Amino acid sequence: MRRDDVEAAIADAYRHEWGFVLAATVRVTGDIDVAEECVQDAFGRAVAAWASRGVPERPGAWLTTVARRRAIDVLRHEASRTRAHAVAVASEDVVEEDVRDERLRLIFTCCHPSLAIETQVALALRLLCGLTTSEVARAFLVSETTMAARLTRGKKKIRDARIPFRVPEREELPERLDAVLSAIHLVFTTGYTAPNGSELVRRDLVENARQLAALLHQLLPDESDVAGLLALIWLTDARHEARVDDEGSLALLSEQDRSRWDRAAIAEGQALVRRALAAGSTGRFVLMAAITAVHSEAASWEETDWREIVGLYDILMLTWPSPVVALNRAVAVSFAEGPEAGLLALATLADEPQLANYGYLASARADFLRRLGHRAEARAAYEEALAQQSNDVERSFLRRRLRELEV
Amino acid sequence: MSEYLVLIYADHEAMEAAEPAEGNTLMKEHEEFGKNNAASLRGGNALQAVTTATSLRRDATGKLVVTDGAFTETKEALGGYYLIEAPDLDAAISIASQVPAPHGGVEVRPIWVLG
Numbered sequence: 403m404r405r406d407d408v409e410a411a412i413a414d415a416y417r418h419e420w421g422f423v424l425a426a427t428v429r430v431t432g433d434i435d436v437a438e439e440c441v442q443d444a445f446g447r448a449v450a451a452w453a454s455r456g457v458p459e460r461p462g463a464w465l466t467t468v469a470r471r472r473a474i475d476v477l478r479h480e481a482s483r484t485r486a487h488a489v490a491v492a493s494e495d496v497v498e499e500d501v502r503d504e505r506l507r508l509i510f511t512c513c514h515p516s517l518a519i520e521t522q523v524a525l526a527l528r529l530l531c532g533l534t535t536s537e538v539a540r541a542f543l544v545s546e547t548t549m550a551a552r553l554t555r556g557k558k559k560i561r562d563a564r565i566p567f568r569v570p571e572r573e574e575l576p577e578r579l580d581a582v583l584s585a586i587h588l589v590f591t592t593g594y595t596a597p598n599g600s601e602l603v604r605r606d607l608v609e610n611a612r613q614l615a616a617l618l619h620q621l622l623p624d625e626s627d628v629a630g631l632l633a634l635i636w637l638t639d640a641r642h643e644a645r646v647d648d649e650g651s652l653a654l655l656s657e658q659d660r661s662r663w664d665r666a667a668i669a670e671g672q673a674l675v676r677r678a679l680a681a682g683s684t685g686r687f688v689l690m691a692a693i694t695a696v697h698s699e700a701a702s703w704e705e706t707d708w709r710e711i712v713g714l715y716d717i718l719m720l721t722w723p724s725p726v727v728a729l730n731r732a733v734a735v736s737f738a739e740g741p742e743a744g745l746l747a748l749a750t751l752a753d754e755p756q757l758a759n760y761g762y763l764a765s766a767r768a769d770f771l772r773r774l775g776h777r778a779e780a781r782a783a784y785e786e787a788l789a790q791q792s793n794d795v796e797r798s799f800l801r802r803r804l805r806e807l808e809v
Numbered sequence: 810m811s812e813y814l815v816l817i818y819a820d821h822e823a824m825e826a827a828e829p830a831e832g833n834t835l836m837k838e839h840e841e842f843g844k845n846n847a848a849s850l851r852g853g854n855a856l857q858a859v860t861t862a863t864s865l866r867r868d869a870t871g872k873l874v875v876t877d878g879a880f881t882e883t884k885e886a887l888g889g890y891y892l893i894e895a896p897d898l899d900a901a902i903s904i905a906s907q908v909p910a911p912h913g914g915v916e917v918r919p920i921w922v923l924g
Contacts, residue, residue, distance in 0.1 A: 563898045564896075566897035566899050
């Protein structure tokens with residue numbers, strides 16, 4: 403076996419099998435730290451074993467068997483050291499069907515409401531997606547020390563407060579699932595609109611969010627909001643090529659070259675949305691995906707069915723009333739009924755504390771004013787938006803609008 | 810099984826301003842809670858008003874300083890606690906969610922078993 407091939411196989415296993423192997427090992431150890439060490443150890447052994455005997459047919463199962471064996475050794479050693487009762491040893495054979503549920507358990511543990519959302523997201527990326535601490539740190543623009551401390555605190559809380567490894571009961575599932583979906587959505591939006599710096603899309607985070615949503619959809623196929631989130635990721639991300647133009651500046655939906663949209667991704671998302679809507683779902687992610695799907699169906703900005711979009715926002719406001727949704731609805735209203743109506747819809751949001759430093763409120767108002775020809779007011783609103791926006795690409799777009807208004 | 814301390818916090822001014830009838834209802838609610846969760850309860854007490862608290866600290870020279878009032882000045886003060894036993898945090902939260910806590914809420918803290 404060539405060294406390069408083994409390295410590639412290991413790298414691939416890190417990306418795709420880490421969560422599977424870790425979840426199966428946590429089942430044996432009951433402790434995340436110990437399980438992580440055992441999994442790391444298994445990956446270490448794989449280097450030599452795969453080089454001499456070739457990459458196994460199912461690398462995930464191979465790694466799980468080795469990691470679990472190591473875990474059992476560690477537990478036996480620990481038990482004899484503390485003279486504790488004999489360890490009940492789980493079967494070493496890996497049945498993939500069983501492990502599917504292990505990953506689901508681990509997702510619900512990572513995204514337990516007793517953990518802060520930033521901790522939930524960090525744990526999910528580290529434990530389920532196999533990102534290293536420094537990768538997770540980079541993704542959220544914090545130092546590696548800060549991220550390491552956050553992960554350690556999170557794992558300590560899981561252990562010491564005994565956050566259980568279990569899938570919630572049916573009656574608590576909707577609420578708990580919503581927390582998981584929010585965490586995955588945050589991974590996606592962080593990747594898609596990086597809050598700072600010049601790189602607008604961080605592909606690895608988007609990919610990880612898609613992977614988590616797909617896994618959850620595979621494990622809970624009947625939960626329509628899971629399908630909704632997966633659809634939303636496919637449909638939104640389908641535009642990523644067109645989102646930044648050749649000079650690296652932000653291209654608005656209205657300006658995007660729609661021939662650069664990923665048609666296969668759109669088809670994937672639309673099929674998921676259609677099924678969820680047909681099942682009668684009005685979950686927030688299904689509706690957000692449905693809105694995105696309406697955009698993806700329009701051949702051009704002018705041909706967008708804005709009334710349909712406003713209608714979907716109206717339903718979304720019923721299931722998930724939030725100032726950000728109201729803001730997006732106002733934008734849709736401005737296209738369905740004109741910028742005047744848009745301004746009217748925005749009026750109630752001016753004093754919304756949640757939007758106090760949210761640059762998109764000022765930039766929406768600026769856009770409506772610009773379209774109405776109120777140049778001075780529009781300029782002031784763009785200035786306000788610029789002061790609140792920290793993403794370089796978004797900032798350069800706002801500056802461009804300001805320059806246009808000066809001519 | 811693990812033990813958890815459920816700390817009951819309440820806005821002490823609002824508690825003092827409450828009608829006596831509210832106090833009676835609260836008593837009954839705690840009795841009810843105790844009955845419903847007898848199997849999980851390991852202890853619990855109500856505390857006298859926070860105005861009766863005395864805090865002790867040592868200053869930089871090591872001298873004991875005794876002051877009137879709670880250790881940290883907050884609107885919500887510790888008013889009582891339960892010690893409960895539960896298999897995991899979800900079970901503890903499910904019990905703690907039944908603790909009557911008007912004008913405030915509860916905090917759930919796992920007990921650190923030493924040694």
